[in-house]
């Protein structure tokens with residue numbers, strides 16, 4: 001049972017860390033204060049990397065555990081899982097989106113020289129948001145603990161955290177649009 005507990009614990013913690021990353025990413029992108037923006041992005045990246053490590057632990061534990069029929073092939077071909085096939089497929093699609101966003105994010109410094117890449121960066125990074133949303137769907141569909149009060153509280157907490165951060169960002173964007181640039185540069189509206 002150890003592997004089964006490990007798989008579930010790593011899955012839940014990965015979801016929590018990806019939620020932290022998503023929330024801070026939204027807040028960081030909307031911040032005009034350079035120091036605040038730096039720290040928000042620093043913790044955003046650290047949370048994303050921690051989430052990825054936990055995701056790797058989750059997938060390895062699920063595959064190694066004999067309690068469920070999920071083979072290693074699920075990583076490249078997720079559609080044939082013997083255990084909750086739809087839920088596992090949603091999880092695999094979430095993992096692809098998150099890994100894709102992480103790889104492109106890691107190469108951002110090098111790719112930044114390309115103007116086309118810089119223009120498309122925001123839309124490419126939406127893969128991370130899609131991955132987070134699919135992760136929520138996956139945990140609601142796949143999890144043994146999905147109906148327990150503590151797991152429901154975690155899921156609602158994750159949705160509330162990202163929802164609030166996105167709302168704050170949209171609000172700031174509206175404020176910035178209505179603030180003259182000269183006043184914003186003078187630091188009077190931040």
Ligand code: HEM
Nearest residue numbers: 008011012014015091092094095135139142143144145146
């Ligand atoms: C190839 C990718 C993935 C596979 C094969 C996979 C597999 C599984 C399986 C078989 C379960 C059922 C465990 C149970 O019954 O409790 C599960 C649950 C779960 N997975 Fe995944 N998963 C994948 C990706 C992800 C991703 C990207 C996340 C997001 C962070 C995630 C988070 C979770 C969570 C939170 C649970 C619920 C655990 C619980 O209820 O205690 N998984 N996963």
